[in-house]
Amino acid sequence: MGKEVGTPPDDGIENVELREALEQRYLDYALSTIMHRALPDARDGLKPVHRRILYGMRLLRLDPGSPFKKSAKVVGDVMGSFHPHGDQAIYDAMVRLAQDFASRYPLVEGQGNFGNIDGDGPAAHRYTEARMTDVARLLLQDIDNDTVDFRPNYDGSTMEPAVLPSAFPNLLANGSQGIAVGMATSIPPHNVAELCEAALYLITHPEATSEQLLNFVQGPDFPTGGVIVEPRVNIVDAYRSGRGGFRVRARWEREDAGRGGWVAVVTEIPYLVPKARLIEKIADLLQDKKLPLVADVRDESAEDVRVVFEPRSRTVDPELMMESLYRLTELESRVPLNLNVLTAGRVPRVLGLAEVLREWVDHRRDVLQRGSRHRLGVIGRRLEILGGLLIVYLDLDEVIRIIREEDEAKPALMKRFDLTEIQANAILDTRLRALRKLEEMQLRTEQEALQKEEAELNALLGSEAAQWKKVSTEIRALRKLFGPETPLGRRRTTFADAPAAGAIDLTEAMVEREPVTVVVSAKGWIRALKGHVADVSGLQFKGDDSLALSFHAETTSRILLADSTGRVFTIEAAKLPGGRGVGDPLRILIDMDENASIVAAWPWRQGEKMLMMSSEGRGFVASSDDMVANTRKGKQIMVMDAPHRLAVCAPVAGDHLAIIGQNRKLLVFPLIQAPEMTRGKGVRLQKYRDGGASDAKTFNLVEGLTWKDTSGRTWTVNENDLRDWVGNRAEAGRLPPKGFPRNNRFG
Template identity: 60%
Template sequence: MGKDLQPPGGGDGASSEPVDMKKALEERYLAYALSTIMHRALPDVRDGLKPVHRRIVYTMRMQRLEPGQRFSKCASIVGDVMGKFHPHGDSSIYDALVRLAQPFAMRYPLVDGQGNFGNIDGDSAAAMRYTEARMTEAATGILEGITEDAVDFRLTYNEETEEPTVLPGAFPNLLCNGSSGIAVGMATSIPPHNAAEICDAALALIDDPELDLDGLLKHVKGPDFPTGGVIVEDRASMREAYETGRGGFRVRARWEKEDQGRGQWQAVITEIPYGVQKSRLIEKIAELIIARKLPLVDDVRDESAEDIRLILVPKSRAVEPELLMESVFKLTDLETRFPLNMNVLSRGKVPGVLSLKQVLREWLDHRREVLLRRSRHRLAEIERRLEVLAGYLIAYLNIDEVIRIIREEDEPKKVMIARFDLTDTQAEAILNMRLRALRKLEEFEIRKEHDALSEEKTGIEALLASTEKQWKTVRWEVAKVRQTYDPEKNMALGKRRTTFADAPEHDLEDVAVALIEREPITVVLSEKGWMRALKGHLADFSTLSFKEGDSLKLAFHAQTTDKILMFTTGGKFYTVGADRLPGGRGHGEPVRLMVDMENDQAIVTAFPYEAERKLLLASHGGNGFVVAEKDIVANTRKGKQVMNVKSPDEAKLCVPVSGDHVAIVGENRKLLVFALSEIPEMTRGKGVRLQRYKDGGISDLKTFTMEEGLTWQDSADRTFNRKREELLEWIGNRAGAGRLAPKGFPRTGKFAS
């Protein structure tokens, strides 16, 4: 290494200092975090802008790109922003500029773009050398008064020029256009709102500074997205969100049913939620249709031109439109949740989550501060001008002497100051007068201007001295903005686009069923607890194959949209969706893998769920009760404990309830018949005694209508029927012992063979 390249101290380590690594990292990371929070990701509550947006708008002001004036190449704007104010990449600056011009991204665009600025499908804008831009009315509102000392300026990154720390913000940009960003350890997400509503709320807050949130929400109905849509959030949660500054809004696409004639129809979507790319949305819906996860939808088409028009074609005309849309809302971005996190830079310095009232309060306070600064600036200008005009009047009154002094004296300025008691400013102004200004008429004009300025000065001084007048002026300024964006006068920009509605009260079960393609299946359960679902309704179960040593326990017909309920010897019910059962190619899967079933329990029975049905449960010891089927559905793998049984007793039977009487037979072959009304209906418990036994337990039970009689089948499939007269000796009260079964009753002790 050459001598010139030696580090300080000659490279011998004598000049190095030990550094605490933890402290050094903390300091550097804190500096980075603060930089990200203050100068990149969070908007200022006063003008609603992040530094990059503020610099873009200010640069366009410097280039005089006013509304109605010429357009300028975006490359020129981006170049100026990057070279003078924003030391970052040109692509990031251009991306920010493009977003400010997109009508589907900004509720009130700040940039009027000419050329390809991207679209709602997610296509990017053309290169900056092809596109042109200028400011919109909203941007000029934010900048109003920038040259009148309305805000503070600071040196730019290279200290060659100055930039505003915040803009005057006559337009309430933060709430009207919203903002989103991710900083370090914090983020912000503010939805756009309607300008007229925000102005109305601000005016109400000026009139009554103590106005509560409910008073503000009479004006601010909720977010107003540029892409429209329907907000289905309930009012209570929206109020809480505005009160705390945190929350969210469920936004749905706007759709309508379009009749095609002869009973045919299709769903037409005309507005999609804010921030959703249309092309990606259609791809997702198409993928779900192919995957058969949207069984009610047959096809999706995009017929959009300038306006959005997405077509959803139903599988059949019998499909309920609302149910079809609910199924699509559930699985796609046709329903999204836009978060509210009003994390902003309060007073431009302190990041914090503010409520709606606090945001409006800070904006109004800023507007008052801008008014005061502009008024003081104007007052100083008036005083300077009055000073000059007073000098002009002295000159006119002594015009000949003034001309003589200018012609003859070596230093006319000093002589005039001494001769007429002028200030340096007045003498300089007189010396700079043009000869044409020496007309007689000019004196009249000067006196007229002097009087007008004096009157204006008096008005400004009165304004600066009265807080009431200041707020009155701020109110007038806000009302002027309100008039610009009045929904009745400016339909295109002012009219609310997002509406409110209650989400249809569809049963979640109906929606879940709508997401499953309905197909007939046969559910098969083996003795060892293996379960599967075969396609179609099989008539012959004898052809079913099982693992060695296993056999058929039960099989029944169902639909893929059904819930399958399983009852175990432990008195628990488990629920499994029929669409989730393993297919019938193999031997299925053990039930214990599907649900969390105890090892010492076995399945008593399984059947498809029927909401209106009631079941009679019985334990081996002879206890039982009636339970409504809707009360036994389990929503978790752990199942639902319904019948309380203690070892050695266990749940033994579960039969559907029909009729008015119960026939119960014990292992001792004693039969008892009693009224069904004697058994209570419960949601959970041990139940009541159904039949009394000295030893053994229950064998079978059955509910029947006494008028039709009690029937059973023997092993030869012969059917027996006993009417009331033939059953008299077996009819008794619940919990009796009963009498030996009549002649012909099956030896198996079961009512069905």
């Protein structure tokens, strides 16, 4: 007789492929982490541990008005009945639900030490007590009316809810964070009143988009307040796609300290930033002298946050000092948005704002339908009993006789009065003392009321419009309960525009402003002389090196350098070597190509326009603002094909453009014909049969065209005399006027 299918070999060892075993086990682990630990349900916004904590507290009757019970009791019951994991994990989850600086609308009311915003941990669960809040009671509302599915617990000994009825938009109201396997979720808290308004609009406009709902939901509303400085376009894109983030800044105010002095007082810090760690890091930066505008920091917090910053001097600009703190500390932090949730309790998906709210309102309608059907069942059973009681009411003596004389009273009653088994049982279960209450009027009044309620419920279940109207009524009541006029519902986080990157120059604030003269040599060495030096002809250079260009600037300036490959680099003048030596090679400061050379250098001025022209005669006008780079590699502004190079990079000053080619042809045309671009090859400025471009300059036509000859003399050709050279872009031009330098340069 052969072996039965599925029985192990005689030696008790079954061979399994390691790859298959690992794949299956890791898949099981990943699914368990995603569905039962890290991702919240889109309908009630809870992870299993939070749902089990609230349901366990309900079984312990820890309602908002009831006495507190030890947290250890809650943790023990939840662990024993629903969540077979470590007690510390359950307690940590419960603590977070109770912290008013972590949860926008706390679900647990704690008594004792539940931690603080400094980052200190809570006391052990044997020392603290807890009960549910009104918000938690809303999440559990009508759970006994068959409004949600129940499933067996981990050992099958009892049942637990798969989701809560959730008469509160908890997912967006309180947010959620979690890291699963291969995916994560990060949902910031929001304002309930705004969510209710958006949900009401979504009910009446089912096709509403996330952009339209943002007319009601301004953005996150953090329990710790703060100021969101994210651009509106980024906020819209984040809520539409379900992924993005928000820059949140601490709220501060200027306080007079007397005698012309002042301090900056921070009253709200960004969400999830521990205050103690924040101040510790600021103190470290002060110690390392990386906050030159700040003299001292003090934590004067009691019940409220109060962190005081003293400026280095009373002449420091408060906005500038705070901007330096925002850029270097966690007084500005980024809160991510990743709306990755479980839809229908099973499928992880990244949803937009409209889809998340749709999940909640659809769940509320489903809860309403299930609760109504459950109530109809209760009413049906009661009406059946009332019908039996009304039948036998007129002949109670006969009922008593049957009960006293018949061996089997129930069948006799059912046969005598034509009753159902349920009706007969109800009559038999009626106590003697209750007989006096069996008055016909009372029974008929109750019957009529139940029949009316039954008709209303049937009408409700038969009309989708009536169902949405009922859901809308519930949401309006919720909005009133947590409206903007209530302490809990009032919006705490506001919105503001952050200064543009170039609007506040921290380098200028942290460096003492002094005049300097920047000198660049022909071989690419750079230095900064103190003061504005008028004559640099006597400067010494290394070996056979010589002066290439020089210009006046300040220690707070940013120096832009354009090389022959069309790349523009940015160097801070304060970091340039002094003028006592020959300077440093530019290649130490920037990543310039080995074969490249410097074509132009100038101090950055906001809004300044520059003419860019290649040796093949193509060019365009670019803004200096678009040339500023934050890295050593600079920015590629002019794009050229080899062997062409950048020939001209000069400031725009005028309304006409003059170009001289290697073929010694001069062309003048209106500057408006040269396009403005951020980068590229540009357009043809002058046409050549052979050769390329030599030089170009912009000028005002009414003032005439000027140049310097090799002797240093200045020549000017007025507007009338230039008439023969004025044409249009991409023309060839003609030989220049008498006196134009033979080197084909304007000087």
